[in-house]
Amino acid sequence: MTLKFSCANVGVVCKKSVTADTEEELVAKIAAHAAEAHDVPVLTQTLVNYAKSTVEVVDAK
Numbered sequence: 001m002t003l004k005f006s007c008a009n010v011g012v013v014c015k016k017s018v019t020a021d022t023e024e025e026l027v028a029k030i031a032a033h034a035a036e037a038h039d040v041p042v043l044t045q046t047l048v049n050y051a052k053s054t055v056e057v058v059d060a061k
């Protein structure tokens with residue numbers, strides 16, 4: 001199972017999407033991208049919950 005998050009899903013004008021095998025890994029990747037591309041150094045719990053609510057499950061196989 002692959003989890004996918006797209007910036008566009010949270011209303012950000014950005015074509016970036018990240019994928020990971022676990023929610024924990026996905027959140028880490030989202031945090032890294034947010035810090036680097038969106039000037040959001042720290043994801044608050046609210047942002048994390050919002051991001052998680054938009055995560056898609058992609059069937060890798």
Ligand SMILES: [Zn+2]
Nearest residue numbers: 007014016037
């Ligand atoms: Zn982005």
